Amino acid sequence: MPTHARSGNMVRWGIAAALGLGGRCALAVANGRPEEPVRWVLEDVKSVGGHTPTVLGAPKFDEKAPAMRFNGADDGLIVPVNPLSGCSEFTIEVLFQPDVSGPAEQRFLHFQEVDNHRGLLEIRLKETGQWSLDTFLCSGENQLTLLDRTKLHPAGKWTWVALVYDGRKMTSFVNGAKELEGEVTFAPMKTGQTSLGVRLNKLFWFKGAIREVRFHPRALEAAKLQRVK
Secondary structure, eight states: OOHHHHHHHHHHHHHHHHHOOTTOOHHHHHHSSTTSOEEEEOOBTTBBTTBOOEEESOOEEETTTTEEEEESSSOEEEESOOTTBTOSSEEEEEEEEEOTTOOSEEEEEEEEEETTEEEEEEEEEOTTSEEEEEEEEEETTEEEEEEOTTSOEETTSOEEEEEEEOSSEEEEEETTEEEEEEEOOOOOBOSOEEEESSOTTSOSOOEEEEEEEEEESSOOOGGGSOOOO
């Protein structure tokens, strides 16, 4: 997508946030059409999706990748918006490359309104250099973790992962292939913020690279998810 198109989406998103959503999904308001995602292409620590993040440590843009690299110790970005505000269903896709030598438990995307209303995308890394995907949603007393440590993927390779919520069920995907699913009640969020490369409370740092994050205001079918071929 051209840079000017991404900027236009962010302008509309900013206007929607300023005026109040009235229960509408922020992504749908920003795009005008639900088939278009809001894309955060990580190219500059000074701007993520048109927003100015708080920079933790010194994440660096790798022009060869191209992607933002995080060191697994103190690198992270905290974006002062929650693109999923108002969404009763949604899809999050992330193109990333976990390092083979990162920590055992890593959070690479965290969106949160308050402490008991949040969602995370995580990995569990084995000493063999393989990782398993962990997705989590929590809304008040309702919460669900999707993790199967036997479903392993090689670190050091670019991979698309996704968390899909259809208003009733959460499903996790790796390169377009379904891994796990389960039912959970997740109420639409009103506000919040998003962190990349670390949990919002600055724990469980991610080591590796993140190229792009896509936020969709609807639950995508598996056939429409991104994958690395």
